[in-house]
Amino acid sequence: MSPRSWNPTTVVQGVHWILLGLFLWLEPGSASLPLLMDSVIQVLAELEQKAPVTEAIPIASVWQLSAQHSGPQDPLHHFLLQSWSLQAIELDPTTLSPELQGLTKEVARHSVQGRQEYGVVLAPDGSTVAVEPLLAGLEAGLQGHRLINLPLDSTATPPDASDHSPDVRVTSPDNQASSPDAKAKAPTTVDSLLVTLARDLGLTFLQGPKNWSHPGLGAEGCWDQLSTPRNFTLLNPEASPLTTAFLNGALDGALLGDYLTRAPKPRPRLSHLLSQYYGPGVAGDPTLRSNFRRQNGATLISAPALTQQVWGTLILLQRLEPAHPQLQGMSQEQLVLVATHATKEFTEAFLGCPAIHPRCVWGAAPYRGHPTPLRLPLGFLYVHHTYVPALPCTTLASCAANMRSMQRFHQDTRGWDDIGYSFVMGSDGYMYEGRGWHWVGAHTRGYNSRGFGLAFVGNYTAELPVEAALRVVRDVLPRCAVRAGLLRPDYKLLGHRQLVPTDCPGDALFQLLRTWPHFDANVKLRTARRASRRSKRKPPPVTPTSQ
Numbered sequence: 001m002s003p004r005s006w007n008p009t010t011v012v013q014g015v016h017w018i019l020l021g022l023f024l025w026l027e028p029g030s031a032s033l034p035l036l037m038d039s040v041i042q043v044l045a046e047l048e049q050k051a052p053v054t055e056a057i058p059i060a061s062v063w064q065l066s067a068q069h070s071g072p073q074d075p076l077h078h079f080l081l082q083s084w085s086l087q088a089i090e091l092d093p094t095t096l097s098p099e100l101q102g103l104t105k106e107v108a109r110h111s112v113q114g115r116q117e118y119g120v121v122l123a124p125d126g127s128t129v130a131v132e133p134l135l136a137g138l139e140a141g142l143q144g145h146r147l148i149n150l151p152l153d154s155t156a157t158p159p160d161a162s163d164h165s166p167d168v169r170v171t172s173p174d175n176q177a178s179s180p181d182a183k184a185k186a187p188t189t190v191d192s193l194l195v196t197l198a199r200d201l202g203l204t205f206l207q208g209p210k211n212w213s214h215p216g217l218g219a220e221g222c223w224d225q226l227s228t229p230r231n232f233t234l235l236n237p238e239a240s241p242l243t244t245a246f247l248n249g250a251l252d253g254a255l256l257g258d259y260l261t262r263a264p265k266p267r268p269r270l271s272h273l274l275s276q277y278y279g280p281g282v283a284g285d286p287t288l289r290s291n292f293r294r295q296n297g298a299t300l301i302s303a304p305a306l307t308q309q310v311w312g313t314l315i316l317l318q319r320l321e322p323a324h325p326q327l328q329g330m331s332q333e334q335l336v337l338v339a340t341h342a343t344k345e346f347t348e349a350f351l352g353c354p355a356i357h358p359r360c361v362w363g364a365a366p367y368r369g370h371p372t373p374l375r376l377p378l379g380f381l382y383v384h385h386t387y388v389p390a391l392p393c394t395t396l397a398s399c400a401a402n403m404r405s406m407q408r409f410h411q412d413t414r415g416w417d418d419i420g421y422s423f424v425m426g427s428d429g430y431m432y433e434g435r436g437w438h439w440v441g442a443h444t445r446g447y448n449s450r451g452f453g454l455a456f457v458g459n460y461t462a463e464l465p466v467e468a469a470l471r472v473v474r475d476v477l478p479r480c481a482v483r484a485g486l487l488r489p490d491y492k493l494l495g496h497r498q499l500v501p502t503d504c505p506g507d508a509l510f511q512l513l514r515t516w517p518h519f520d521a522n523v524k525l526r527t528a529r530r531a532s533r534r535s536k537r538k539p540p541p542v543t544p545t546s547q
């Protein structure tokens with residue numbers, strides 16, 4: 001393959017499709033740039049600068065489709081490419097500096113091999129993001145929101161690759177009937193924005209009788225180091241390919257793709273768009289940020305629509321790859337069951353759960369001593385404020401620094417094994433793992449083994465946490481924990497002051513807690529103290545309310 005120069009005829013519908021044939025020139029692992037989202041943004045900025053800009057439309061995207069690089073070409077991608085009438089071109093490998101080339105190669109493909117996850121980068125908000133599904137969503141968005149007709153009439157023998165001439169109907173997705181029976185009808189189209197997510201959801205949940213609930217879906221991992229990350233290792237050795245990083249990338253791709261279909265022209269440069277999205281928010285909107293991707297994703301993607309997408313994508317794959325080992329001989333009924341299950345897991349166990357930064361993201365010191373396991377499910381959530389730090393934290397840097405200082409205080413000054421809280425809620429959209437779901441904390445004296453201690457960073461004597469943070473503790477975390485069997489469905493929510501003489505969680509926050517679901521106004525400090533004294537002599541009573 002020889003380097004070629006830019007060819008203006010390849011500008012199709014204002015979009016450049018860049019095939020980075022340059023991957024072939026590089027040794028694996030030769031990149032010297034850290035695996036950060038900022039490095040990806042740097043590559044895009046460089047491409048935007050070097051590529052010819054036509055019609056004031058920025059360069060579309062970086063992609064690699066090199067068959068030589070990754071084995072046989074993905075038939076789904078091939079189908080979609082043709083349907084978009086795009087032509088690939090190659091970029092002169094000398095266009096990018098060697099370190100940018102190295103990075104591009106390193107993140108081009110997402111994969112999970114054993115416990116190592118490849119093709120992912122660390123974003124400024126502390127989340128890890130797979131680049132491949134992110135770019136796929138951006139591509140789809142730049143193409144406009146499309147519903148692609150499934151080749152349903154081509155039955156048993158699909159046409160060979162050169163024969164694909166799928167009929168692309170560009171429709172506003174709103175036109176698609178959402179009548180009550182739409183759910184039961186076989187889909188006839190797939191939505192280009194959701195195809196990547198739908199394919200991986202469908203294929204993962206096809207794989208047999210295993211239950212892909214946590215930790216199969218949404219596995220977390222840790223970087224070797226946070227300043228110059230190179231190596232990402234999953235925490236659970238049995239992780240499915242549907243890692244948190246993959247789902248983050250697919251969701252960011254869908255959200256940003258959706259934004260691009262609506263963005264006024266000229267469209268923003270992708271480097272600029274990503275800087276905003278992984279920073280303060282797109283176009284000054286503080287909610288269109290990576291920090292709030294799950295909440296935004298739940299608004300964008302309804303469960304019935306996603307079920308149709310997963311089902312449709314599986315039908316498409318069945319047509320394109322008749323010899324696919326898992327899809328062969330699957331009936332429509334079986335496919336719709338897979339699609340329904342996959343969608344339910346994704347919406348309930350991922351979109352419907354809080355985004356929790358594991359300990360490695362905030363730089364936790366190790367636990368001292370031997371943790372005591374909790375006996376799950378627990379019956380209580382105890383709400384705290386940290387009081388000190390008194391200011392809400394709104395960035396990864398400040399929230400992580402707060403976590404470390406609280407941990408130091410609890411370990412060194414208080415002499416505890418670890419930071420006391422089970423989880424800590426930042427005002428950056430993230431929850432931070434303290435002792436976590438499985439170990440007894442040190443947050444609510446006398447009651448630590450019966451409930452999770454949840455603290456909001458800040459002093460909520462006179463003010464309230466931001467709504468996004470309140471929502472996570474009020475609705476998202478309890479629903480997710482009950483579903484996962486960590487919290488009893490009849491759990492009770494209490495303020496710290498109901499059990500221990502303290503002002504915590506602050507007057508303002510406590511007044512608000514009284515209006516929340518599952519708040520138990522019957523628990524008062526006096527009965528609690530008696531229960532606490534009793535519990536020192538006898539085995540602990542079943543609930544702190546016991547008279």
Ligand SMILES: *[C@@H]1O[C@H](CO)[C@@H](O)[C@H](O)[C@H]1NC(C)=O
Nearest residue numbers: 209210211212213214341485
């Ligand atoms: C798997 O799912 C089935 C049906 O939802 C359930 O009955 C079973 O207990 C689950 N198995 C495991 C190991 O979670």
Ligand SMILES: *[C@@H]1O[C@H](CO)[C@@H](O)[C@H](O)[C@H]1NC(C)=O
Nearest residue numbers: 029115116224230231232233
């Ligand atoms: C990445 O980290 C894991 C676990 O720490 C280690 O086993 C592996 O060898 C590392 N890989 C590289 C390429 O450094």
Ligand SMILES: *[C@@H]1O[C@H](CO)[C@@H](O)[C@H](O)[C@H]1NC(C)=O
Nearest residue numbers: 387388390459460461462463
């Ligand atoms: C907490 O807020 C209250 C009310 O604004 C204030 O009186 C108190 O000094 C604050 N405490 C800290 C540690 O900032």
